[in-house]
Amino acid sequence: MKAIFYVVRKAVKNAVLDTFRHPARLILYALIGLSLIYGIIMGFTMNAVDYELSKDIRALYGGYLALLHFISIPIMLKGLSSGTSFFSMSDVNNIFSAPLSPKKILIYGVGRQLLSMLFLVICFSSYGGMVMRVFRLSVSNALLLVGGILMTFILVQMITLVIFCISSGHPKRAEFIKYIIYAIPLYTLTVFGVHMFGYGLTIENLFSSMAQPMLAYSPMIGWVHGFIFGLLNHDTTNIAVYGILLLFMTIVSVLIFLYSKLDYYEDVLQGAENNYIFRDSIRTGTMSEAVFLGSRKINVSNTGIGKGHGANTIFYKHLKEGSRRSRFKFLNISTAVLLGVALVTGIAINQLLSFNPFKNTIIYIGVTIICSYVQFFFSAAGDWVKELGKPYIFLIPEDPVKKLIMASATSIIKPFIDASISYIILAVIVGGAIPDIITSILVYGSFGCVYIAANVLAQRIVGMNGNRGIFITFYMSLIFLLMVPGVFLGVMALTHARMFADISATVMGLPIFFWNISISLLIFLMCRNLLNNVE
Amino acid sequence: MINVSHLTKKYGKFKANDNLSFTVKDGEIAVLAGPNGAGKSTAIKCIAGLLRFDGEIEICGHNNKSMEAKQILGYIPEIPAPFELLTVWEHMEFIARAYKLENWEDKANELVKRMELDNKKNKLGKELSKGMQQKISICCALLISPKAVLFDEPFVGLDPHAIKELKSLLTEMKSQGISIIISTHMLESVDEFWDKVFIMMDGKIEAERERRFVEESGENLEELFFNITEKSVTARK
Known part of the structure; x- marks a missing residue:
């Protein structure tokens, strides 16, 4: 594990030094930082918009649940993508060939991804001030919401680890898990839609649709939502139920990870190569269509451009x-x-x-x-x-x-x-x-x-x-x-x-x-x- | 004829090409040799009109960025970049239509056959190996019946048969009076037919030799290359 820490330490140090060697990049980061700080200050100082939508806490329930879906679903789906998002080509070439435990390497990969997502947490946090003003929340409540986002990031990484352990090398399992992941937002949309369209399209129904208790039943995302809003509303039943569910999920995930036999290098290799080409094409601005097309079979029965002369x-x-x-x-x-x-x-x-x-x-x-x-x-x-x-x-x-x-x-x-x-x-x-x-x-x-x-x-x-x-x-x-x-x-x-x-x-x-x-x-x-x- | 005069290419303060001047006459094969980072590919890209530069470059008397020059200049890039969603034959059709060529089919067929792509005419660019993609680049560049051709590391990734065919094509082009510049590390692959060599170091032409002088001195291309590059490195130390 020392070798991995060494790589991480050096990579972070060199990234910081490299940023200072590129003034334009430094200015860009400074501008992003300033705009975030500006957003936070503006959020605290602006007047709450005098509109029904802004005052109703139920709008926050819906918005927060949507945000948790937005964070979690893409990351969980990445767990099925042969680990391409966890590892770079240099990891594959240097760390995979080193005498290190695959589990430790996987933790390193997932941890790397978690770090890269911290920026998103900071971005979301910049809206904290505004949310406090609009929904008249206390500082502790706003921090609770930010904590919920952070908690989701950590839990979703853990779930991703488990998904990867279960699906790696098993395409049928991966396909099945994919449907389960898709079922989570589908469930949320169905519960929301049935209520919304069932009771009529009014502002009141829009809000009540967003605050239905059933929305908290969906695994992980709903449970975090239920737990955080349980804390916010001092609802001990919700805190207990969803807290126990989340704890149970964590224990099961850790056990699955510890007792799984990991042999994922081959799966990662192809994905990491494609990812490398993709990132390189973004970096150089030369988007290679082959990366998007992958191994998709294309029908070439009708050949010939047929027309054109010059440009x-x-x-x-x-x-x-x-x-x-x-x-x-x-x-x-x-x-x-x-x-x-x-x-x-x-x-x-x-x-x-x-x-x-x-x-x-x-x-x-x-x-x-x-x-x-x-x-x-x-x-x-x-x-x-x-x-x-x-x-x-x-x-x-x-x-x-x-x-x-x-x-x-x-x-x-x-x-x-x-x-x-x-x-x-x-x-x-x-x-x-x-x-x-x-x-x-x-x-x-x-x-x-x-x-x-x-x-x-x-x-x-x-x-x-x-x-x-x-x-x-x-x-x-x-x-x-x-x-x-x-x-x-x-x-x-x-x-x-x-x-x-x-x-x-x-x-x-x-x-x-x-x-x-x-x-x-x-x-x-x-x-x-x-x-x-x-x- | 390719005429390069005072070609300088800068990236910020770094000079990738520093005041290069040389001429490649009709029917001449010139080799740009040099270690990695010497500026060979940059020079080729400047001549192909892909990069901005200081100086002048003429292709058969036309400024290299003019339509006239583009119409008669073939360029085979170091990294092949075929269209992923076009078949091999559609690449030929695309070039023929874009360059407004007439009666191109026979020539295209011949090129495709010589590069052993005739049984892959309906294969998409994305389905081909690196070597085959390189062969498409060669076919596309030669289909326009160029008067000047630039090859950037043309032998990399090619199988022995394709190397043999390419060498044969180069000899034919030379006999047809086409000016050719080849940038390569694989000196033995051009040993049979080169006429002129420019050995580059750090963006400059360190030495320029004609075949007959090298042969008269009893040296071969490889010996000449090492003599010049190693001497240059020692002198700088």
Whole structure:
């Protein structure tokens, strides 16, 4: 174990020293730290929002339970991923071959992951002040909530260890455990949904759905929730029941770990190699599709690009690649997510504001805001970004602007297609004026253009081989800066129209659409030399 | 002809290439040799137009970043990067369409056959081994009938048959008057056909020799390489 402690000590020391050798990274960390401190101070000093939602402690029950799911489920699923998240390639090459107990090595791997997650605990803690103000909690209660998050992190790591011990080398067991993990959020959603939709979509039912005792029955996550809120409400029954359950779970997990025969090196090796390539591709900005595709079998019965001459061959190539990624070409997981988000948001607003005369306007504005935000998470790795990892786009003897537009074409078109599907289905369910629907589709699509343009501009300014952390921070700041004028124009138009009692999503959306398209085009033209070289 | 004049490539204060000047005539095979970190790959990437640099580079009289130069320049990168979701044959089709080639199928067939990829035409890029991916890179670069070709460590990962075929292709290209630059550590693999060698150390060309002079002195490429690099290291100590 001494060797492992030595590695950890040296790795931490060198990481700290390395940070001081890279001033830009240091500034970035300082900014993150300052923003966290700012968040905490603001949370303590701001006035509680005078709104029903903020005062009701039941909103905290729901939000906290959602947070615990958000923390736990992805980590538990990682326990099934052959330990790829625990170990790096250097661990595999150096520690696995050393004469050390596999169990100690596994504890080291899981501990490493726990340390890397501490940052998340700090981030969540920064909301402590705000939560205290909004829900009028005492300092000890806020600390209790933070303690619950920390407790969840530790318990979930322990569960991950057990999952790994049980499933390593047994694909069928892994598959079974995966379904059990999926069943936990499914149970929560079912309990919530049955109550919410069973009693009617009102604010009161929304809150009472969040505070149902049955939500605490789900293993681990629910038990932690029940235990922490038991302490918060001085409910001795809940403290005892969920405390005993958690203690029992801990004892069983430790026993399983101690008596399991571990032989996981082979499972980890392949995963760690893939992980290494994946991280390297993120670091260098050369996303290798092979990492995402893995060993998935792809149908190649229909061969040939078929069309294209010069730069537009890149577009037709992307269409061919898209058809291999998904049978439905442009339709993929982002289409499904967008549709889900649009329907849930739209229907919820429709129910909650059923008597509001501007209900439909608010639906389309609200859905567009939330969906455009969600779109950001799907826009980072568009086809054109993948193209930058290969030399061909730079070598093809064509005008760089043409190449850039053709390489981005599929990424530009996709949001418009996604939005058309989602908004039309939403319109069928909740109704709405045709101009509002069309404008919403255009606005959503135009935000896609802004995301691509911001990415192009960030690549042009920061470069493709720089620090990815700085790149992403810069990219996100650019998105914000590019969007603000359009949104401002939209709000101005809406405010102006309000004076004439003419409120519609079209009035607000059109200025945003025209701004987004104009600024995106301008950036494309300004960055026309991006493909002149790979730097 | 490839003409490199005062090529300097800096990364911050570090000079990866320091004032390189050389010419590779039509039908000439030049070897860029040197230890790890000498700046060979950087020079190749600058000539391919992939990196920013100071100085001038011309491919058959055209600035290396011009469309004319790109149309006649083939580049085989050190790390092959095929499109994971395109088949071997679709790589050929992609290059042919992007470079606006006509009647390319026969040439593509011949290249694919010589690189022993003809029975893997419908295999996806992601399904191929590193060596086969390298073969795709070679086929793509040669399909455009280039007038100048840059090979960055072309023999790494290739099987003996592919090395033999590549050597034969290089000799054919040389006889067709194509200018070729090969960056390599494997000096014995270019021993049969090299015309000119540039030995690089720390971003500079430490020595430039033509084959006939080396042969007249009774040295071979490997001896020359060690003589120059070891002498240079000793001198710096």
